[in-house]
Amino acid sequence: MQAGVGQLTKTRVFVSGIGIISPLGNGLTETKNAIKSGLSGIKPLSLFPVPNAPLPAGEVSFALPGDVPRTHALALVAANEALRNLHMLPDAIVLGSTTGGMPLTETLIKEKNFNPELYKYHGTGSVAEYVAEKINFKGIVLTVSTACSSGALAIKLALEMLRTGAAKSVLAGGADALCRLTYHGFNSLQLIDPKGAHPFDIERKGMSVAEGAAMLLLSAGNDPPQGALAEIIGAGLSCDAYHPASPHPEGKGAAEAMRAALADAGILSEDIDYINLHGTGTIDNDLSEAKAVRAVFGQKMPHHSSTKGAFGHSLAASGAIESAVSVISIIEGIVPANIGCSVPDPALGLEPEKMVKRNTKVKAVLSNSFGFGGNNAVLVIGRANGQIRKAVSRERKPFVVIAKACLTGAGDLRGTFEALKQTGNCAGKVDIERAAEILPKNRIRRLKRLPKMVLNLAEQAVKAGGDQKPSAIYFGTGWGALSETYDFLDKLFESGEQFPSPTDFIGSVHNAPAGQAAIWYGAEGANVTATGGDYSFEQALVCASLLSREKDAPMMLISADEHHDILSGVLDRSVKSAEPSDGGAAFLLKCPGADAGLKIFPSFFGFMQNSTEIIELLVNTLGGSERICRSFGAIFAGIPACERSIGNDQLAELQSLLPEKMPVIDYRAFTGEFASASAVACAIALECVESGRVPAFGRAPEIGLDGKGILMLGLGRFATAVEIISS
Numbered sequence: 001m002q003a004g005v006g007q008l009t010k011t012r013v014f015v016s017g018i019g020i021i022s023p024l025g026n027g028l029t030e031t032k033n034a035i036k037s038g039l040s041g042i043k044p045l046s047l048f049p050v051p052n053a054p055l056p057a058g059e060v061s062f063a064l065p066g067d068v069p070r071t072h073a074l075a076l077v078a079a080n081e082a083l084r085n086l087h088m089l090p091d092a093i094v095l096g097s098t099t100g101g102m103p104l105t106e107t108l109i110k111e112k113n114f115n116p117e118l119y120k121y122h123g124t125g126s127v128a129e130y131v132a133e134k135i136n137f138k139g140i141v142l143t144v145s146t147a148c149s150s151g152a153l154a155i156k157l158a159l160e161m162l163r164t165g166a167a168k169s170v171l172a173g174g175a176d177a178l179c180r181l182t183y184h185g186f187n188s189l190q191l192i193d194p195k196g197a198h199p200f201d202i203e204r205k206g207m208s209v210a211e212g213a214a215m216l217l218l219s220a221g222n223d224p225p226q227g228a229l230a231e232i233i234g235a236g237l238s239c240d241a242y243h244p245a246s247p248h249p250e251g252k253g254a255a256e257a258m259r260a261a262l263a264d265a266g267i268l269s270e271d272i273d274y275i276n277l278h279g280t281g282t283i284d285n286d287l288s289e290a291k292a293v294r295a296v297f298g299q300k301m302p303h304h305s306s307t308k309g310a311f312g313h314s315l316a317a318s319g320a321i322e323s324a325v326s327v328i329s330i331i332e333g334i335v336p337a338n339i340g341c342s343v344p345d346p347a348l349g350l351e352p353e354k355m356v357k358r359n360t361k362v363k364a365v366l367s368n369s370f371g372f373g374g375n376n377a378v379l380v381i382g383r384a385n386g387q388i389r390k391a392v393s394r395e396r397k398p399f400v401v402i403a404k405a406c407l408t409g410a411g412d413l414r415g416t417f418e419a420l421k422q423t424g425n426c427a428g429k430v431d432i433e434r435a436a437e438i439l440p441k442n443r444i445r446r447l448k449r450l451p452k453m454v455l456n457l458a459e460q461a462v463k464a465g466g467d468q469k470p471s472a473i474y475f476g477t478g479w480g481a482l483s484e485t486y487d488f489l490d491k492l493f494e495s496g497e498q499f500p501s502p503t504d505f506i507g508s509v510h511n512a513p514a515g516q517a518a519i520w521y522g523a524e525g526a527n528v529t530a531t532g533g534d535y536s537f538e539q540a541l542v543c544a545s546l547l548s549r550e551k552d553a554p555m556m557l558i559s560a561d562e563h564h565d566i567l568s569g570v571l572d573r574s575v576k577s578a579e580p581s582d583g584g585a586a587f588l589l590k591c592p593g594a595d596a597g598l599k600i601f602p603s604f605f606g607f608m609q610n611s612t613e614i615i616e617l618l619v620n621t622l623g624g625s626e627r628i629c630r631s632f633g634a635i636f637a638g639i640p641a642c643e644r645s646i647g648n649d650q651l652a653e654l655q656s657l658l659p660e661k662m663p664v665i666d667y668r669a670f671t672g673e674f675a676s677a678s679a680v681a682c683a684i685a686l687e688c689v690e691s692g693r694v695p696a697f698g699r700a701p702e703i704g705l706d707g708k709g710i711l712m713l714g715l716g717r718f719a720t721a722v723e724i725i726s727s
């Protein structure tokens with residue numbers, strides 16, 4: 001449950017268990033047998049009716065519980081298998097997903113049923129929370145949504161969590177279910193092959209959308225634990241910063257991610273025996289990846305194949321499924337067949353394996369995952385007893401704040417502060433047209449509310465930071481682009497599922513605003529979107545603290561959410577009776593170092609399932625009650641309206657443990673109710689620490705900080721702590 005500074009220990013990371021469900025089988029054994037037999041799970045879609053002849057898809061045919069959306073059910077099946085031989089629960093769950101509860105949500109919207117009780121599993125973050133609830137888990141729960149690289153990114157985050165000592169074991173992977181949004185969305189982009197995907201073939205025309213889930217149980221240690229299946233040796237991230245939906249034509253970002261993964265693993269390209277290619281079967285993606293692979297491996301090309309002709313493209317689950325395939329390849333000594341490739345396209349310069357290659361020594365596998373927004377994630381997986389590299393250590397330090405910005409119903413940071421001083425309130429909807437005035441009209445003409453908000457925040461922060469441009473983007477959003485999502489589904493159903501909007505589909509993915517920011521600034525480093533409802537800002541900050549390095553250039557942390565007149569009150573239980581509000585904040589941060597100045601650090605993060613028991617652990621993690629009173633002059637408490645009862649109990653429990661009562665600012669009382677309210681509160685708290693006082697907001701008395709910092713707490717289903725100090 002501790003997300004604080006990890007002890008600096010050298011450690012290796014092993015795969016101790018795998019759970020998988022896909023169109024090829026339910027469980028690791030069925031999957032392994034299907035791969036060895038060269039089978040394909042692609043067949044005409046039958047899950048929901050479509051106007052024309054159903055296109056080929058990778059549909060899971062096993063019975064799933066019907067009381068939750070398919071994504072949630074798939075994730076739980078995979079989690080249970082991965083954990084079946086574990087006697088203790090892991091310390092953390094990290095999950096990648098894009099669809100969340102969309103399979104159910106789109107049905108409800110089609111029926112025009114807007115009963116909020118039926119949407120409780122809509123949020124992308126609800127998948128990991130559902131798994132946690134079902135296995136009775138309390139601890140770190142992170143959800144990332146970077147389109148088709150989400151599952152691989154989740155494993156990279158788990159790897160760094162174990163290297164820093166923030167956890168000793170992590171359940172990590174990805175899950176996504178087939179739904180109308182993805183089926184019709186990819187078809188609207190003309191990216192689905194009506195004959196089924198055949199990656200790298202000269203006649204390829206597109207992908208086959210699919211569903212599934214895979215979860216890996218990862219454990220830290222200097223030596224392989226009993227029953228270890230493989231070792232995660234390294235991983236690399238990058239962003240194309242090129243286009244919202246198309247890859248860089250020369251594969252620049254993909255090549256950089258592969259090189260970063262090899263460097264992280266401490267091995268050379270010639271040490272790789274097999275490349276599990278991303279290989280979707282689309283013309284541009286396969287060409288871009290081929291160029292990237294050739295740039296990294298040159299003439300010494302290892303065995304290579306894409307397995308999406310067999311599994312289909314299960315989006316966020318694909319990277320996790322393919323990591324499981326990589327482990328199977330190592331254990332069984334096989335190279336999976338590139339199903340569907342009869343005649344390799346000579347323009348690609350690759351010769352993927354057409355048939356399963358057996359009795360092959362596979363010591364190390366490089367597995368590629370690339371997604372919308374130019375998000376690239378690459379894993380290097382080796383034998384459990386391979387001794388390919390020495391153990392790695394990582395250390396997390398506070399971030400130095402270079403610049404900050406916010407948007408609320410009262411305007412930017414200055415307008416927000418003035419409103420707070422005069423009325424004690426900055427709630428309301430952002431004036432998006434005014435916010436867009438600082439952005440070039442020709443570059444935002446197709447963008448809707450949330451991406452405009454994000455770009456405004458980023459531009460404010462960059463200008464406040466002396467025009468220092470970020471190298472990496474970390475984004476937190478509770479609900480993503482609600483306007484694009486609703487508009488896509490509304491047009492789809494109004495047209496009898498005939499005419500979906502490709503533009504709205506591209507913009508509907510949670511990581512679309514972060515991708516736009518990366519393109520805007522040419523940020524080719526990590527591009528991470530975290531989504532966990534009211535705690536998404538804190539999740540994004542945790543991700544940044546795990547992935548950033550002292551040598552990195554400045555990075556951007558953004559968190560924002562939009563109010564949607566139809567969806568917000570349906571999806572967010574805290575919004576129902578509150579004034580419509582939205583907004584967010586952005587921070588230009590210097591990666592961990594010893595520099596003096598304003599600093600922020602995520603000290604604690606845990607999924608508590610509405611418990612007061614966690615407060616004592618939170619206090620201990622922060623260094624004890626006396627250290628809290630010594631270091632902080634005030635508490636900014638964030639309690640979502642729907643968590644008010646338990647949050648108040650948790651706050652009272654905290655105060656009872658302190659030697660003296662501390663002043664508390666209940667910031668949602670003046671920011672309004674929206675998922676990214678904590679990001680706005682962080683910007684306000686930083687301004688207060690910088691000035692040395694919390695001004696009299698409305699009728700509240702002024703609070704002198706006496707050189708101390710502010711402790712930001714998130715309470716309710718999650719318990720979080722972010723330290724804001726000046727040194």
